[in-house]
Amino acid sequence: MTFDREYFNLGVLDILSCKDTCIHRLDPRTKVIATLLFIIAVVSFPKYEIMGLLPFFLFPVLVFSLGDIPVWLILKKVLLVSSFAAFIGIFNPVFDTAPMVTVSGVAISGGWVSFLSIVLRFFLTMTSVLLLIATTSFPGICHALRRLGMPELFTSQLLFLYRYIFVLLEEAMRMVRARNMRSFRGKGQGARVFVSLVGTLFLRTMDRAERIYQAMLSRGFTGTMRFVRTYRFRATDFALLTVVAAVLYLFRVCDIVGTIGRQTERIF
Amino acid sequence: MSHHIVEFENVRFRYPDGTEALKGASFRITHGESVGIIGANGAGKSTLLMQMNGYMLPSMGTVTIGDLQLTKKTRPEIRKKVGVVFQNPDDQLFMPTVYDDVAFGPLNLGMHAEKVEERVTTALRTVGCLDLREKPPHRLSGGQKRAVSIATVIAMDPDILVMDEPSSNLDPKSRRYLMNLLKGFVHTKIVAAHDLDFILEVCRRCLVISDGRIVADGPAGSILTDRSLLEENHLELPLSLQGRSLRESVVAGSEEKQGAEGSSDEEERSVPG
Amino acid sequence: MTMHMADALLSPAVGTTMWAGTVGTIAYCSRKLQGNIDEKMIPVMGVSGAFLFAAQMINFTIPGTGSSGHLGGGMLLAVLLGPYAALLVMGSILTIQALFFADGGLLALGSNIWNLAVYPCFIAYPLIYRPLTRNDGSPARITIASVTSVVAGLQLGALSVVLQTVLSGRSELPFGTFLLMMLPIHLAIGLVEGIVTAGVINYVKAARPEILESVDQSRPLSAGVRVRNIALVFLGFAIVTGGMLSWFASANPDGLEWSIEKILGKPELGRQDGGMASALKSVQEKTAILPEYDFRKSEGAAEGAGDGKGEQTWPVAAPGRSASGIIGSFIVLAAVLCVGFVLRALRRKTEGGR
Numbered sequence: 001m002t003f004d005r006e007y008f009n010l011g012v013l014d015i016l017s018c019k020d021t022c023i024h025r026l027d028p029r030t031k032v033i034a035t036l037l038f039i040i041a042v043v044s045f046p047k048y049e050i051m052g053l054l055p056f057f058l059f060p061v062l063v064f065s066l067g068d069i070p071v072w073l074i075l076k077k078v079l080l081v082s083s084f085a086a087f088i089g090i091f092n093p094v095f096d097t098a099p100m101v102t103v104s105g106v107a108i109s110g111g112w113v114s115f116l117s118i119v120l121r122f123f124l125t126m127t128s129v130l131l132l133i134a135t136t137s138f139p140g141i142c143h144a145l146r147r148l149g150m151p152e153l154f155t156s157q158l159l160f161l162y163r164y165i166f167v168l169l170e171e172a173m174r175m176v177r178a179r180n181m182r183s184f185r186g187k188g189q190g191a192r193v194f195v196s197l198v199g200t201l202f203l204r205t206m207d208r209a210e211r212i213y214q215a216m217l218s219r220g221f222t223g224t225m226r227f228v229r230t231y232r233f234r235a236t237d238f239a240l241l242t243v244v245a246a247v248l249y250l251f252r253v254c255d256i257v258g259t260i261g262r263q264t265e266r267i268f
Numbered sequence: 269m270s271h272h273i274v275e276f277e278n279v280r281f282r283y284p285d286g287t288e289a290l291k292g293a294s295f296r297i298t299h300g301e302s303v304g305i306i307g308a309n310g311a312g313k314s315t316l317l318m319q320m321n322g323y324m325l326p327s328m329g330t331v332t333i334g335d336l337q338l339t340k341k342t343r344p345e346i347r348k349k350v351g352v353v354f355q356n357p358d359d360q361l362f363m364p365t366v367y368d369d370v371a372f373g374p375l376n377l378g379m380h381a382e383k384v385e386e387r388v389t390t391a392l393r394t395v396g397c398l399d400l401r402e403k404p405p406h407r408l409s410g411g412q413k414r415a416v417s418i419a420t421v422i423a424m425d426p427d428i429l430v431m432d433e434p435s436s437n438l439d440p441k442s443r444r445y446l447m448n449l450l451k452g453f454v455h456t457k458i459v460a461a462h463d464l465d466f467i468l469e470v471c472r473r474c475l476v477i478s479d480g481r482i483v484a485d486g487p488a489g490s491i492l493t494d495r496s497l498l499e500e501n502h503l504e505l506p507l508s509l510q511g512r513s514l515r516e517s518v519v520a521g522s523e524e525k526q527g528a529e530g531s532s533d534e535e536e537r538s539v540p541g
Numbered sequence: 542m543t544m545h546m547a548d549a550l551l552s553p554a555v556g557t558t559m560w561a562g563t564v565g566t567i568a569y570c571s572r573k574l575q576g577n578i579d580e581k582m583i584p585v586m587g588v589s590g591a592f593l594f595a596a597q598m599i600n601f602t603i604p605g606t607g608s609s610g611h612l613g614g615g616m617l618l619a620v621l622l623g624p625y626a627a628l629l630v631m632g633s634i635l636t637i638q639a640l641f642f643a644d645g646g647l648l649a650l651g652s653n654i655w656n657l658a659v660y661p662c663f664i665a666y667p668l669i670y671r672p673l674t675r676n677d678g679s680p681a682r683i684t685i686a687s688v689t690s691v692v693a694g695l696q697l698g699a700l701s702v703v704l705q706t707v708l709s710g711r712s713e714l715p716f717g718t719f720l721l722m723m724l725p726i727h728l729a730i731g732l733v734e735g736i737v738t739a740g741v742i743n744y745v746k747a748a749r750p751e752i753l754e755s756v757d758q759s760r761p762l763s764a765g766v767r768v769r770n771i772a773l774v775f776l777g778f779a780i781v782t783g784g785m786l787s788w789f790a791s792a793n794p795d796g797l798e799w800s801i802e803k804i805l806g807k808p809e810l811g812r813q814d815g816g817m818a819s820a821l822k823s824v825q826e827k828t829a830i831l832p833e834y835d836f837r838k839s840e841g842a843a844e845g846a847g848d849g850k851g852e853q854t855w856p857v858a859a860p861g862r863s864a865s866g867i868i869g870s871f872i873v874l875a876a877v878l879c880v881g882f883v884l885r886a887l888r889r890k891t892e893g894g895r
Contacts, residue, residue, distance in 0.1 A: 003598050010641055014404070021888070039648045044553045047711045051866050057877045065884035081643050085547040088712050088719075095713040111713060118711060122549035126643040133640040139364035139404075141640065150564070151571030153583070158633045159364050160587020165594055165637070166406040167358055172595035191610070191737055194601035198612065198737075199744030202621065205592040206752065211359040212584040218321045218352045219424065220344070220376030223580050228371050228381055261869025362584065 003173045009077070010165065013130070016069060017137040023067035028136045028144035030237040034244045035132045041248040042124045048100065048113050051257040053120045059244075060127045067135045074134070078126045089118040138162045143231060156225045164208075172201055272299035272334060272349075272427040272456050274320065279329035280480075281315055289315040291480035292329065297473075299427075302450075302457040304467035304488055307477035308502030313432075313460045316477065320430050320458070321350045333428070348377065351426030355433040357413035361405035366397070366416050369405065373424035391423035392416075395449060411442025418449070429455040435463045464506035468492050476501055545638075545653050546702055548646030552709035559705065560651030566659055567632055570625040582626060589622060590630040594637065603733055610733045615661035616691045617738045620670065621745065623756045624662040631658035652705050656698040664697060665690035680743045687742060688735030695731040699723040 017024070023031075038059055045052055064071055093111030100110035133141070139159060146155040175197050183189050213221075250256075274297040281290040289312045297303050307313050318324045319331050322343035331338040333346045354360050363369040370391050374384045392398045395415040400408065408416060414434065421429065434450075435443045443466070450457060450470045461467055467474065467488060474491040476484035478501045484491055491497065495505050504510075548556070574582060593614045600609040614634075618627035632654045638644040645653045673686035703719045706712050712719075746753050 006598055013641055018402075036647060039548055039646065040553045040556070043548055043551055043556065043648060043711075051870055054870055054873045055877070057874065058880065061877050061881035062884065065881045066888060068885075068888065077643055084545060085549045088547075088550060088706065088714060091718075092713040095715065114711070114713065118549045121711075122547060125548035125646045125648070129640060129643050129647050132647070137364075138637075138640070142364075151568055153571040153574060154567055154629050154632070156583050157586040157590065157629060158636065160362060160584055161590035161594070161630075161633045161637065163362055163364060163405065164588050164591035168588070168591035168595040169598070172599060176599055189602045190604060191601050191740065194599060195737060195740030195744055197599060198596045198741050199748070201596060202589075202592055202741065202745060203748055205588050206585070206749070208359060209581065209585040209588045211354065211356065212362050212588065213581045214318075214323050215354055215360045215362065216372075216584065217323065218347055218350075219373040219420065220347060221372075221580070222376060225583065226372075226375040227368065228375065228384055257869035257873050258866055259869070260872050261865030261867070264868050264872060265865050 003169065003176065007166070007169050007173070010169075012073065013133050014138070016134040017140070019068055019135075021067050021135075023063055023135045026135075026240065027231045027233045027237045028140035029147055029231070029233060030241050031132055031136050032141060032144045032148070033241060035128050037245055037248055038128050039125050041252045042121055044252065045117070045121075047117060048110060050113060050117055050120065052252070052255065053117065053124065055251045055256045056124055060124065060131060063128075063131045063135065067131070069131060069134050074127060074130045077130055078123060081126065082122060085118060085122045089115050089122075092118070140231070143227070147231075152225070159225075168201075168205065171204065172197075175201065273297065273332065274350075274428060274456065274458070275330075275332040276316075276319070277330045277332070279316075279319060279326045279331060281319065281324060282327045289480055290319075290326070293477070293480065293482050294329075295475055295482055295485055297456060297458065300454065300456055301473055302471045303459070304471035304474045305458065305460040305477060306462070306464065306467060306474060306503060311477045311501075312480045313477055317352065317430055317432055317458075317460055320428075321352045322346050348424065349426055350428045350430060351421035351424055353418055353421050353429070353431040353434060355436060357410075357417040358405070360417040360420060361408075361413060364404060365401070366392070366403050366405065366408070366419075367401045369416065370420050370423045373420060377424060387423045387425070391419040394422060395419045396445075409442075410437050411439060411445065414438060414442065414446065415449070422453075422455075427456060428458065429453065430458045430460075432460050433462065434459060435461060435466045464492060464503065465508045468506050468508070476503075478502075545645035546649040546656070546705055548648045550706050550709055550711050551646075551649055551652070552711065553648075555705050555709045556648040556651060559655050560648070563632070563651040563654045563659070566628060566655075566663075570628045573625045574629070586622065586626050586630050587633075589618065589626075590633045593618060593630065594634050597634075601737070610730075610737065612737060612741075613657070613691075613695070613730075613734050614738075615658050616665060616670070616687065616694055616735075617741060619662045619666040620687075620738075620742050621752065621756065624666050627666075628658050628662045631662070652701070656701045656705075660697040660701075661690070661694035665694040669693055678746070680739075683742055683746075684736065684739035687739035688732060691735035691738055692728060692731035695727040695734070696724060699727040 038056070042053065042056055063069065064074075092115040093109060096111030096114065097109045099107040100113050101108050136144070139162065142155045142158050142162070145158075146152060179189070179193060179197060183193070276293050276295050279290050279293045280288065282288045293312070293316060305313055305316065315324065319326055319338070320333070322338055325338065325340065333349055336342045336346055338346055361369045363372055367388060370388045371384050374387045379387070388401075389398065392401065395418050397412060397415050397419060400412060400416065405413060405416070414437075418431075418434075431450075434446060438446065443463075447466060447469050450459075457471070459467060459471055471488045474484070474486065474488040475482050476491060476497065483501065484494075484497055492506055493509060498504055579585075593612075596612055597614060598611075600611055602608070603610045615627065615631050618630055621627075622630065635644075635650060635653050635657060639647060639650045639653070669690040670686045673689070674682055700720070700723075703716065703723055706714065706719065707716045742753075
């Protein structure tokens with residue numbers, strides 16, 4: 001079950017990244033940098049911040065709609081991984097009980113406020129990462145990393161890893177199924193079988209690496225990976241990045257929610 | 269012309285653990301020939317193929333490709349002439365997209381972007397996979413992977429094309445497609461396979477290897493119809509030639525077939541319990 | 542996957558500092574490998590990463606508890622591939638997990654790679670595993686070495702997670718309590734993983750000893766000089782980290798406010814970064830105190846004494862402001878959703894309604 005889930009997860013985001021929308025067409029570097037800036041802006045808020053985080057929802061919404069990414073798919077994944085942060089976050093109301101704000105007569109402790117803040121941050125940051133991969137293929141991200149300065153050795157083997165993840169997952173899946181079919185009532189699922197499964201898988205992997213290397217040599221490999229792929233960092237990319245950075249900064253330092261609220265009050 | 273000759277002279281090869289896989293193999297293949305190499309498992313087929321592009325060097329004897337004798341120094345040059353398509357396409361397609369894989373060879377040969385583009389397009393078009401350019405290999409079907417792995421090799425424009433079990437794991441339609449594709453190639457073709465029908469269709473000449481030696485070398489038509497020769501070497505007639513007798517024995521009952529053919533695999537599988 | 546840091550709990554200061562450390566380490570390892578690399582390393586590393594990723598999916602039942610165990614793998618890779626390659630591979634696996642499974646997040650990835658790869662490869666392996674197995678490669682010795690180094694690596698990683706969380710100041714968990722939660726759990730995990738890791742190492746060694754031999758020969762990481770280098774690097778990193786963090790939480794938060802005020806103009810535009818600065822300031826206060834000390838009390842006192850420009854955006858005694866806050870919130874959220882729907886509809890129209 002876990003296997004199939006992982007396989008599906010990888011596969012589905014992989015397929016999404018092949019779409020052709022204006023977001024998908026951007027240079028991967030733009031998207032990586034923009035996502036990083038977004039995350040840094042979001043987490044830079046003090047711990048009791050809630051209102052200031054709200055305008056930031058604009059970004060994921062824009063990407064969802066312009067990039068044609070199914071919302072529920074991403075939300076499900078975010079929920080799935082929320083356990084650690086939620087677990088740590090839930091201690092905030094436990095330890096921070098001083099009342100902070102009163103809303104229509106009900107006193108809410110600072111702990112709950114900071115917990116909500118954590119939840120909002122979590123949602124924003126996790127969504128942005130998944131949207132990044134959903135709109136930029138993994139090889140795209142690897143190329144972006146390479147152009148942004150990460151060592152070539154690292155990015156080359158990253159590409160290999162990605163290429164062979166599906167192959168290895170299948171291979172491992174087959175071995176696990178074979179094990180499960182021949183084990184009953186917990187016998188055969190223990191550590192000893194696991195060890196030989198993993199050991200065998202590793203040895204097979206080494207054999208495979210050998211064969212791949214053979215294939216590389218026979219096509220003239222001399223030690224460095226060469227790529228033709230040239231993403232071009234166009235004027236649009238640059239302009240977009242500037243706009244994004246500016247808006248992020250604006251959202252971060254201005255009290256948008258408060259101002260709008262006050263103006264609305266003034267009108268009515 | 270001497271360019272595209274493949275010549276093995278008394279080639280011996282011993283693995284580091286002592287196994288002698290080749291015990292004096294000799295043959296000569298000239299330009300444009302299509303040669304099948306058949307033999308039982310463990311007879312030395314794969315080892316033979318690995319000598320052809322220098323992945324392994326002979327312990328004794330000489331391998332000559334064109335004008336060059338195979339040595340460590342001449343290996344890189346020889347690899348430009350000899351393209352090897354391996355058995356498992358997953359081992360051969362290791363780049364993020366089909367385009368990257370097919371471009372890998374030309375890029376390593378030092379070509380610049382436009383020339384690479386040209387080579388890739390031609391190669392993909394030849395194997396009929398031009399529309400798969402941007403696909404990642406793990407999204408391809410078995411037949412597509414096989415076709416693309418051939419493209420990765422012919423993009424380097426080798427003189428000699430070597431293939432190890434090209435029809436394995438292919439569905440009948442893909443297999444037929446591959447057969448037609450190969451029949452249309454003008455390269456020197458060397459195909460090692462268990463699929464005797466495939467060899468019969470694609471190759472004009474046949475080498476039988478057994479226990480590290482070439483035990484037969486002649487027109488595919490004669491070798492693949494020589495039942496006793498084949499059976500001596502752990503093989504049998506191509507299924508398409510067994511025709512009438514096979515059908516009859518299947519209909520008549522398995523016992524007769526077991527006795528007459530003597531094929532051990534079939535026997536073991538049909539024994540109950 | 543309990544040990545992954547999450548973006549939501551991080552502050553930019555801690556996150557970027559850890560990233561700096563991780564990128565430096567990756568660059569170092571890459572350079573190290575580039576020099577005397579076996580050409581085969583690129584496919585070997587790549588496929589090993591895929592292998593470990595797949596192996597992490599396989600579970601086994603732990604006898605006696607009925608729960609299932611998994612393999613983390615940092616240590617295993619270090620033994621099978623050498624520490625430099627292992628770090629790059631672990632880093633790649635964590636990158637894939639961060640991107641495809643949102644395991645932690647992009648900013649936290651720097652911390653996660655540090656916590657889960659640097660400690661096994663550059664502390665546990667050279668300082669514990671290698672010395673223990675150098676002269677005695679028996680299965681028993683390997684098991685002991687493996688368990689000790691895995692446990693050590695995980696404990697260091699767990700400690701780091703706690704430190705990073707506390708230093709970021711988003712969570713209220715006191716240092717001591719958090720530590721008390723994390724360490725015993727990871728001790729148990731480490732014991733199980735260590736045994737299983739030893740099993741795999743012994744399996745591979747028995748089947749193909751040459752794999753491990755080549756690692757042994759080319760990585761003299763346990764030589765005395767090397768250990769000193771490692772210690773120096775860590776010391777240096779600690780100093781730099783401390784320095785960076787102190788700079789961020791500069792002793793003069795008002796200075797930070799002042800400069801931002803200058804840039805933005807008057808406070809009519811809204812709050813200043815006073816929130817961030819005083820938050821960081823209280824963090825600095827916290828970290829200066831002994832871990833067991835219950836510093837929440839002092840924090841409460843500081844808040845009470847703080848001015849309206851403190852960490853709070855909704856001061857306790859300003860109901861008017863909170864009302865406008867709620868109104869504003871709804872409007873902003875509604876506006877954002879509207880934008881989304883409109884754009885989606887527009888896009889569908891231009892693409893001919895997919």
